[in-house]
Amino acid sequence: MxxxxxxxxxxxxxxxxxxxxxxxxxxxxxxxxxxxxxxxxxxxxxxxxxxxxxxxxxxxxxxxxxxxxxxxxxxxxxxxxxxxxxxxxxxxxxxxxxxxxxxxxxxxxxxxxxxxxxxxxxxxxxxxxxxxxxxxxxxxxxxxxxxxxxxxxxxxxxxxxxxxxxxxxxxxxxxxxxxxxxxxxxxxxxxxxxxxxxxxxxxxxxxxxxxxxxxxxxxxxxxxxxxxxVNRTVLESLTPGVAGEVDEASELVGRVRIERGARVSGSRIVGPAVIGSGTWIRDSYVGPFTSVAEDCRITTSEIEFSIVLRDSRLSGVRRVHSSLIGRSVTLTAAPRPPDAHRFVLGDHSEVQIPT
The missing domain is CATH 3.90.550.10 (Spore Coat Polysaccharide Biosynthesis Protein SpsA; Chain A)
Incomplete structure (x- = not known):
């Protein structure tokens, strides 16, 4: 056949x-x-x-x-x-x-x-x-x-x-x-x-x-x-293992696989999740059902239930969810516009403003 x-x-x-x-x-x-x-x-x-x-x-x-x-x-x-x-x-x-x-x-x-x-x-x-x-x-x-x-x-x-x-x-x-x-x-x-x-x-x-x-x-x-x-289904049967580097300030929870050449520093990764070779996760959170391909950089960011293809960069982004991010993508936080509030308040008012 x-x-x-x-x-x-x-x-x-x-x-x-x-x-x-x-x-x-x-x-x-x-x-x-x-x-x-x-x-x-x-x-x-x-x-x-x-x-x-x-x-x-x-x-x-x-x-x-x-x-x-x-x-x-x-x-x-x-x-x-x-x-x-x-x-x-x-x-x-x-x-x-x-x-x-x-x-x-x-x-x-x-x-x-x-x-x-x-x-x-x-x-x-x-x-x-x-x-x-x-x-x-x-x-x-x-x-x-x-x-x-x-x-x-x-x-x-x-x-x-x-x-x-x-x-x-x-x-x-x-x-x-x-x-x-x-x-x-x-x-x-x-x-x-x-x-x-x-x-x-x-x-x-x-x-x-x-x-x-x-x-x-x-x-x-x-x-x-x-x-x-499908990514979620495959990751549910993931064989965990650490072939890369994970520092003492990091935490791996559940089924997590860190491929050879990957680095995790000051970060929390909750499985099932896989981190590809050459990728660096720094001061970040990677949540369940996430696949990060090779040679990526995730810094001061949060991501879960997502697929990240090779050579992509996430910096200062909170929070990425249910996303498919292509190759060589750069995702950063936009500058926050200055906050301004305009009021006409009557006597004896009580107002709470989120800061």
């Missing part, structure tokens, strides 16, 4: 971060979200991986390399324009050949890996297998409708009136029949070749399409809130 990892999307919901950064490389717990997917693929025993890349291809190549660090062999598959998930399968036709494959969206995060799903698909010899999960707003996803026996009967991409609350998770398993399906579908009203339409073609033409409803944790890290939530 092979794997097809899609990493060509523009990441419009994460702008302005993704104006200069591939969305699949935005880190959670100081590691790009794409890396978690590649590790899950390797753990499932899959070694041949095709990575579909677009305008961010150079960044993806630089980060992933030949795949050997993950135990896989990577082939890069350029996609000139993001014309839909089914179009990505068309782009990868020569790489995939007639082998079954797992298609994994590079900005998705699935706790528990895919090993059991891959093994089950191989044993079933079905033509396609989709993962589903219940969501509060299914109109933002591909949506599946099941019959009374639990079989998939209908799929629709981002419907205005969803027929169920079962959203498609960004992991799909396909046999070679999908290649006929992606050639048969036409662009949707969004101008894309939808993978949901291709799977519907398989259903309509009598192919065996199965599903599993995921009860564990899954996130599409397409927006800031979801990125922060």
């Amino acid at each position: 092979k794997a097809l990892v899609l990493s060509g999307g523009a990441g419009t919901r994460l702008r302005p971060i993704t104006h200069t950064y591939a969305k699949q490389l935005v880190p959670v717990a100081n590691r790009p979200v794409l890396f978690y997917g590649l590790e899950a693929i390797a753990e499932a025993g899959i070694t041949e991986v095709g990575v579909v890349v677009g305008g961010n291809g150079d960044e993806i190549r630089a980060a992933v390399g030949d795949g050997s660090r993950f135990g896989v062999r990577v082939t890069y598959l350029p996609q000139e324009r993001p014309l839909g998930l089914a179009h990505a399968v068309l782009v990868a036709r020569d790489f995939l050949g007639e082998e079954p494959f797992v298609m994994y969206l590079g900005d998705n995060f699935l706790v528990g890996g895919i090993t059991g799903l891959v093994e089950g698909f191989a044993a079933s010899r079905s033509d396609a297998h989709v993962l589903l999960t219940r969501v509060g707003d299914p109109s933002a996803f591909g949506v599946a409708e099941l019959d009374g026996r639990g079989a998939v009967v209908r799929l629709e991409e981002k419907p205005e009136r969803p027929r169920s609350d079962l959203a498609l998770v960004g992991v799909y398993l396909f046999g070679p029949a999908v290649h006929r399906a992606v050639r048969a579908v036409r662009p949707s009203h969004r101008g894309e070749l939808e993978i949901t339409d291709a799977i519907q073609w398989l259903i309509d033409n009598g192919h065996d399409v199965r599903s599993t409803t995921v009860s564990g944790y899954w996130k599409d890290t397409g927006n800031v809130d979801d990125m922060l939530e």
Whole structure:
């Protein structure tokens, strides 16, 4: 079995971060979200991986390399324009050949890996297998409708009136029949070749399409809130440790990891939190569920439930919360304007002024 990892999307919901950064490389717990997917693929025993890349291809190549660090062999598959998930399968036709494959969206995060799903698909010899999960707003996803026996009967991409609350998770398993399906579908009203339409073609033409409803944790890290939530989830299982320097005036509380080359002085860090190599935290507070990447400086500031990318600076800032701060950002306190109060007070008044 092979794997097809899609990493060509523009990441419009994460702008302005993704104006200069591939969305699949935005880190959670100081590691790009794409890396978690590649590790899950390797753990499932899959070694041949095709990575579909677009305008961010150079960044993806630089980060992933030949795949050997993950135990896989990577082939890069350029996609000139993001014309839909089914179009990505068309782009990868020569790489995939007639082998079954797992298609994994590079900005998705699935706790528990895919090993059991891959093994089950191989044993079933079905033509396609989709993962589903219940969501509060299914109109933002591909949506599946099941019959009374639990079989998939209908799929629709981002419907205005969803027929169920079962959203498609960004992991799909396909046999070679999908290649006929992606050639048969036409662009949707969004101008894309939808993978949901291709799977519907398989259903309509009598192919065996199965599903599993995921009860564990899954996130599409397409927006800031979801990125922060995935960061929180990963940090909850953080292995604490101090490889850097922490002075006697500092306090570490809970699961905190200080990477090699990082320094903490006169500061309080409450975990789970990770401080990247080369970063200096001085006279500051870093609160729970915060990831600070490498070579940052945080001075006389407070930050929690946030992600800070490399080479950024925070100085004199209180308090930063629920934030995604990009690379080489400088965040400082603005000069405080002079306070002035104007009153017309009657006799015997009593007034309290905050100072």
